[in-house]
Amino acid sequence: MDPLHTLGKISSPDQARNLFASKLDSIQSAKIAKIKHPDVLVRIANAIALCRPSKVFINTGSEEDKDVIRKIAIEKGEERALAMAGHTIHFDLAGEQGRIVDRTYYIAEPEDLVSSLANRMPPEKAAKEIENHMSGIMENLTMIVGFYMRGPVGSPAANPALELTSSAYISHSAELLYRSAFDDFDHEVAQKGYFFTNVHSEGLNRTEDLPHARVFMDRKYQTTYAWKCTYAGNTLLLKKGNHRFAVDKAVYRNRGRELSEHMFITGINGPGDRTTWCAGAAPSGCGKTTTAMAGNVFIGDDLAQMWIAQDGSIRTINPENGIFGIVEGVNVEGDPLLMKVLRQPGCEVIWSNILVDENFKPHWVGNMEPVPEKGINFQGEWHQGKTNDKAEPIPISHPNSRCTLASENLDNYSPEAANPEGVVTRIFTYSGRDADTMPPVWVAKTPDAGVVIGACIVSATTATEVGVTGIKRAPWANAPFIPGALGDYMDAQFKFFNNPDIKEPFKPVIAGLNYFLTHRARGGDSDKLLGEKQDVKVWLAWLERYAHNEVGYLSTPIGNLPCYNDLTELFKQIIDKDYPRSLYDMQFTLYTVKIIQRIELQEKAYVNEEHLPEKLFKILAAQKSALLDLKEKVGDVIMPDYFENLI
Ligand code: SPV
Numbered sequence: 137m138d139p140l141h142t143l144g145k146i147s148s149p150d151q152a153r154n155l156f157a158s159k160l161d162s163i164q165s166a167k168i169a170k171i172k173h174p175d176v177l178v179r180i181a182n183a184i185a186l187c188r189p190s191k192v193f194i195n196t197g198s199e200e201d202k203d204v205i206r207k208i209a210i211e212k213g214e215e216r217a218l219a220m221a222g223h224t225i226h227f228d229l230a231g232e233q234g235r236i237v238d239r240t241y242y243i244a245e246p247e248d249l250v251s252s253l254a255n256r257m258p259p260e261k262a263a264k265e266i267e268n269h270m271s272g273i274m275e276n277l278t279m280i281v282g283f284y285m286r287g288p289v290g291s292p293a294a295n296p297a298l299e300l301t302s303s304a305y306i307s308h309s310a311e312l313l314y315r316s317a318f319d320d321f322d323h324e325v326a327q328k329g330y331f332f333t334n335v336h337s338e339g340l341n342r343t344e345d346l347p348h349a350r351v352f353m354d355r356k357y358q359t360t361y362a363w364k365c366t367y368a369g370n371t372l373l374l375k376k377g378n379h380r381f382a383v384d385k386a387v388y389r390n391r392g393r394e395l396s397e398h399m400f401i402t403g404i405n406g407p408g409d410r411t412t413w414c415a416g417a418a419p420s421g422c423g424k425t426t427t428a429m430a431g432n433v434f435i436g437d438d439l440a441q442m443w444i445a446q447d448g449s450i451r452t453i454n455p456e457n458g459i460f461g462i463v464e465g466v467n468v469e470g471d472p473l474l475m476k477v478l479r480q481p482g483c484e485v486i487w488s489n490i491l492v493d494e495n496f497k498p499h500w501v502g503n504m505e506p507v508p509e510k511g512i513n514f515q516g517e518w519h520q521g522k523t524n525d526k527a528e529p530i531p532i533s534h535p536n537s538r539c540t541l542a543s544e545n546l547d548n549y550s551p552e553a554a555n556p557e558g559v560v561t562r563i564f565t566y567s568g569r570d571a572d573t574m575p576p577v578w579v580a581k582t583p584d585a586g587v588v589i590g591a592c593i594v595s596a597t598t599a600t601e602v603g604v605t606g607i608k609r610a611p612w613a614n615a616p617f618i619p620g621a622l623g624d625y626m627d628a629q630f631k632f633f634n635n636p637d638i639k640e641p642f643k644p645v646i647a648g649l650n651y652f653l654t655h656r657a658r659g660g661d662s663d664k665l666l667g668e669k670q671d672v673k674v675w676l677a678w679l680e681r682y683a684h685n686e687v688g689y690l691s692t693p694i695g696n697l698p699c700y701n702d703l704t705e706l707f708k709q710i711i712d713k714d715y716p717r718s719l720y721d722m723q724f725t726l727y728t729v730k731i732i733q734r735i736e737l738q739e740k741a742y743v744n745e746e747h748l749p750e751k752l753f754k755i756l757a758a759q760k761s762a763l764l765d766l767k768e769k770v771g772d773v774i775m776p777d778y779f780e781n782l783i
């Protein structure tokens with residue numbers, strides 16, 4: 137049962153055209169007349185019939201249309217102009233500063249296997265909810281209809297998607313983050329045989345409606361519904377809503393041949409003219425944008441879709457072409473190129489949930505700039521020293537405040553981002569927020585061990601989900617977006633990275649990264665990080681050399697670690713820094729008891745999952761037993777020189 141069709145009751149392109157004739161003015165009618173695919177017309181018409189907008193605007197992605205959208209956003213008050221030309225601010229309600237996981241559901245039949253992390257609702261009940269909340273929700277509002285490709289037009293991994301929303305802010309964001317593809321849409325849908333549909337309305341955009349806000353995702357009909365909310369993670373479902381459908385496609389339709397990941401894509405320059413491409417996963421709010429920008433050439437900071445090409449290489453595309461990035465901690469030291477876009481004139485930026493001062497300039501936590509006395513932020517009026525009802529200081533910006541911009545503004549944006557054939561990707565990294573256990577970088581000895589690194593990411597929780605705190609497991613940093621059983625997803629990872637179609641010299645290098653180790657975890661007495669933000673450039677450079685067999689390594693039970701001499705050379709060459717042996721020893725000493733505890737945490741948690749490949753437990757057991765042997769032989773704490781002496 138397809139709720140959109142059931143509620144909209146439009147079944148044929150003729151019925152759809154009749155509805156357009158009664159709802160659209162002559163200019164919009166002329167635009168929609170160019171779209172011929174019957175399924176696309178019927179889908180749009182059903183959304184109109186359900187939401188009953190007072191006007192419909194067809195967005196062709198032209199400069200003229202984009203201007204109209206920008207103007208509506210300002211007129212409605214969804215965005216306000218800032219001092220810098222092209223910059224605007226959008227505030228979400230104070231109670232909706234992240235994804236509303238508790239109000240997010242998959243529409244699923246009782247027999248469907250759905251992620252154990254997610255809420256679910258049967259189609260009939262979901263249709264009732266949609267009917268109750270979305271019928272007529274766009275009365276007095278304009279529905280903006282956008283046609284997008286998630287990925288370069290013509291790419292085997294790209295997916296067509298409709299974004300139907302009454303929010304000009306969401307439509308404006310979609311224009312910055314995705315490829316508007318009005319002219320190619322019919323053809324792409326005909327080629328692929330499917331498209332995704334997203335229907336959203338902010339309704340009256342009131343705090344009192346937030347308890348009734350919902351996000352629904354229908355995997356069968358590849359349609360999302362969102363109402364009474366505005367945060368882009370809940371409403372711009374082209375992003376994580378459609379990412380979930382792309383995960384389904386990889387896991388259930390193209391298992392072993394395709395992946396859809398919560399990963400950045402960045403190019404690392406090596407000796408000569410070489411660029412080696414790297415895709416890396418990190419949970420939301422763990423510095424993924426910063427790591428992405430630490431490469432030499434940038435493709436994406438959030439999502440990656442990959443497949444195995446005819447030549448035996450793994451190719452990757454970014455379904456997006458913009459950044460919806462967390463701004464907390466973004467500053468000239470760590471993120472000079474991003475700061476240029478944010479602080480120098482000439483770029484279009486939508487800010488959200490930061491502080492705007494009386495000169496209409498945006499400010500945020502961790503920007504290393506002077507803090508203004510007062511302004512307006514995510515919770516309303518703000519002044520220095522302001523506290524909340526629990527007497528806690530209110531920060532100038534919310535930890536999940538964001539900037540939205542098109543990647544073409546970035547000096548290091550690669551033209552390869554537009555290549556439908558994707559980039560040949562050799563390196564895959566997995567990182568979390570791990571203060572006390574794993575070293576800054578380690579490489580899996582086999583593809584299977586690499587899959588297990590992804591399965592075992594742990595992270596302190598971050599501000600991207602409303603109401604979640606503490607430490608949690610973050611499998612592949614993708615778990616919130618895996619619609620089916622985690623075991624099916626894991627099986628797809630094993631099958632992909634072991635696929636015999638991947639040929640030399642394209643075999644993947646799969647690594648763990650962790651730059652959140654603290655002094656305290658290594659015998660010190662502060663929670664300061666070991667090393668600095670920019671060191672990540674060195675870890676990436678070392679992986680780049682490793683991928684080309686240009687460095688040696690220490691072989692340990694958790695994987696291969698860098699040798700001290702290679703790192704000293706790279707620290708000097710890449711960031712002009714001395715790298716003391718004492719720091720190396722702190723970073724790369726293995727604390728066997730801690731690592732074993734970490735393995736046991738994973739074993740305990742995974743035992744309860746359905747469909748789980750046995751391989752995971754075998755690999756974890758083998759690592760554990762090797763660590764126990766070492767502990768027996770050498771002791772709990774194993775310094776790198778132990779492994780150096782084995783070479
Ligand atoms: C994330 O939280 O991982 C994001 C933003 O990239 S959201 O759209 O909320 O998913």
Ligand code: MN
Binds near residue numbers: 398420438
């Ligand atoms: Mn993300």
